Amino acid sequence: DADVTQTPRNRITKTGKRIMLECSQTKGHDRMYWYRQDPGLGLRLIYYSFDVKDINKGEISDGYSVSRQAQAKFSLSLESAIPNQTALYFCATSEAGTSGIYEQFFGPGTRLTVL
């Protein structure tokens, strides 16, 4: 079984709809992240959480919100989806630490299309 899972894998929705993307992990990591991937732009960080009580905005948080329901679960919501939120979304996890060596483990991604 995959260590980091994302649901759904694909989603088509309409402008104005509320959408939730879910992420679960079995790696026991404290840190979780949400990224979006757009062609030519690499991955951009939306939100991240260093533990259940810690939520931080990333570089492109506008239009998104998150919920860390448990150590293993981190959900991303689009309150009112718009077409320029069409992208590939990735969840990732990492261990906590102060070494600076923050290898992240990625889920398979959710392809979201907003019409």
Place this chain on the structure above:
Amino acid sequence: GDSVTQMEGPVTLSEEAFLTINCTYTATGYPSLFWYVQYPGEGLQLLLKATKADDKGSNKGFEATYRKETTSFHLEKGSVQVSDSAVYFCALSNAGGTSYGKLTFGQGTILTVHP
């Protein structure tokens, strides 16, 4: 803030050709450097990493050396295979800068290898 710049793509090579994908970074202090690979339809996975100057990361025939004097971490492989076709991302994590606990990614380089 911290940033990563990768060479423009896409890169198209014939099987057994030599590969170089350039990556340079801007960061304060001593970041850790990573190369991630994304195969078609999958999430990102760590290819190799280096945590201090002059370290060489290697995996699956790929190598990259952490060059602090040129702030570079170029990816190389002596003989590519069709199965190496993927998107390659350079990234950094920096305990002392704006990338603390996070990864800052380059824009990705698409590699296509033809038989």
